[in-house]
Amino acid sequence: MNQIYYKMKKYHLSSIVIVLLWGIFSQNLSAQNTIKEAVVRVEGEVLKPLTLTISDLAKMKHVDAVMKNREGILQQYSGVPIFDLLQQAGVTVGKELKGENLTKYMLVRSSDGYEMIFSLAELDPGFTNRVVILADSKDGKPLADGAGPFRLVVPDENKPARSALEVTHFIIRFAKD
Ligand SMILES: Nc1nc2c(c(=O)[nH]1)N[C@H]1C(S)=C(S)[C@@H](COP(=O)(O)O)O[C@H]1N2
Numbered sequence: 807m808n809q810i811y812y813k814m815k816k817y818h819l820s821s822i823v824i825v826l827l828w829g830i831f832s833q834n835l836s837a838q839n840t841i842k843e844a845v846v847r848v849e850g851e852v853l854k855p856l857t858l859t860i861s862d863l864a865k866m867k868h869v870d871a872v873m874k875n876r877e878g879i880l881q882q883y884s885g886v887p888i889f890d891l892l893q894q895a896g897v898t899v900g901k902e903l904k905g906e907n908l909t910k911y912m913l914v915r916s917s918d919g920y921e922m923i924f925s926l927a928e929l930d931p932g933f934t935n936r937v938v939i940l941a942d943s944k945d946g947k948p949l950a951d952g953a954g955p956f957r958l959v960v961p962d963e964n965k966p967a968r969s970a971l972e973v974t975h976f977i978i979r980f981a982k983d
């Protein structure tokens with residue numbers, strides 16, 4: 807009787823060890839397999855939420871945008887107009903940007919938690935000639951770690967505080983919510 811009990815206990819222990827080892831091992835494996843690809847999302851008050859990878863963005867029409875850095879030195883970036891991203895996501899821009907839609911804003915969020923907003927009218931060529939872009943390169947090179955892969959470039963502002971580094975989300979909301 808004692809011997810059976812001992813055997814059962816031993817069996818029980820070894821199965822716990824196996825489960826633990828398997829847990830550690832499979833976690834390591836999945837950590838290796840899920841080196842996450844950087845994406846930027848457009849979500850909230852949109853008809854079609856977008857999740858764009860570096861290569862998705864690279865395929866879109868690019869324009870240059872110039873902005874002063876913190877030291878006041880002009881920097882030229884290349885990227886996709888935010889307006890194009892908003893159109894692709896089915897945001898109420900263009901003809902639809904009137905009435906209560908003019909109370910909508912775009913919250914920009916970065917991987918370090920940095921956040922700020924633009925009103926939709928600030929991004930729509932019906933209202934302004936200024937083109938804000940989501941930059942993915944500078945001087946023909948991908949943006950450096952800590953700035954990229956996606957950076958907002960906002961021309962014609964006196965300080966670059968809205969030029970978010972490491973952008974991860976554009977979230978469209980109603981200001982009255
Ligand atoms: N994600 C993120 N973006 C950011 C900031 C930040 O803290 N986090 N600081 C802003 C401020 S206040 C400035 S002045 C500029 C600095 O950009 P630069 O280093 O290219 O001059 O980045 C802006 N973008």
Ligand SMILES: [Mo]
Nearest residue numbers: 876965966967
């Ligand atoms: Mo700043």
